[in-house]
Amino acid sequence: MSTLETLPAAAPVAPKRPWTLGRRLQSLIIRAVSLTFILVLWQELGKNVDPVLFTTPTAVASAGVKMIASGELWTYLAPSLLVLSYGMLLASVIGIVVGLLIARFWPVEVALSPVITFLYSIPTVALVPLIVMWAGFDTAAKVAILFLFAFFPVVINTHQGVRNVDPKLIEVGRAFRCSEGQLWTNIILPAALPFIVTGLRLALGRGLIGMVLADLYTAISGIGYLIVRTANTYQVDRMFVPIVVLGSLGVGLTALLHFVERRIAPWTARRAE
Numbered sequence: 001m002s003t004l005e006t007l008p009a010a011a012p013v014a015p016k017r018p019w020t021l022g023r024r025l026q027s028l029i030i031r032a033v034s035l036t037f038i039l040v041l042w043q044e045l046g047k048n049v050d051p052v053l054f055t056t057p058t059a060v061a062s063a064g065v066k067m068i069a070s071g072e073l074w075t076y077l078a079p080s081l082l083v084l085s086y087g088m089l090l091a092s093v094i095g096i097v098v099g100l101l102i103a104r105f106w107p108v109e110v111a112l113s114p115v116i117t118f119l120y121s122i123p124t125v126a127l128v129p130l131i132v133m134w135a136g137f138d139t140a141a142k143v144a145i146l147f148l149f150a151f152f153p154v155v156i157n158t159h160q161g162v163r164n165v166d167p168k169l170i171e172v173g174r175a176f177r178c179s180e181g182q183l184w185t186n187i188i189l190p191a192a193l194p195f196i197v198t199g200l201r202l203a204l205g206r207g208l209i210g211m212v213l214a215d216l217y218t219a220i221s222g223i224g225y226l227i228v229r230t231a232n233t234y235q236v237d238r239m240f241v242p243i244v245v246l247g248s249l250g251v252g253l254t255a256l257l258h259f260v261e262r263r264i265a266p267w268t269a270r271r272a273e
Helices: 014-047 057-070 072-104 106-121 124-135 139-163 167-175 180-218 222-232 236-264 266-272
Strands: none
Touching: 014 057, 057 072, 057 236, 072 106, 072 139, 072 180, 072 222, 072 236, 106 139, 124 139, 124 180, 139 180, 167 180, 180 222, 180 236, 222 236
């Protein structure tokens, strides 16, 4: 295993620090300019449209401040976040475990791959009414809906990540008399980790969609219901507040996943650089 342990030393970190800091600063500047341009364009276009049909960033910000101050936004957001947490946790754990098993053990792949392909081919939205019939309108139904949306990207990317492990690395591990557990912890999982994180990122986006969809189908609660309620009453500025919150939540959680990836698998960041 000494060969794998010496890999980080082959890419010195110190000489790359100025370049990395410069790249990060450039990224921040580009993102700030891009966001400013979009907001200014949105503001200019929104001023010339009927407020019943469209709105402006300043109006959305004003409505957001009022909804936060009154506690209305958190009242609808809290149950949705709870569903997101439960659903993503279940989808991540079960998806990674199933993906590892079907990729590593041929009988499991033969048994489960057709089932996973069959379920993935069915539009998840078509299963929502059936889930509501079975699980009712409580949190369990919402978690089940979100799980279906988020599970498949995790299991498919995990499977693909294990399949793409370089066979030469496994041969090296076996040459050093690694046990099956050591192969998993020192070779297979580290090599498949970028694929797993990518699957989690995709699952997060689909999970947010499932969260809103679950709110629409199951109960008059959650941030999805807030969007529909404000849209039905033509409060477009208030309608955009939960939409912006959902987008910001997706960006923040994706950045968190990227941060965790850099912490537990720094070699992936070096490879990207």
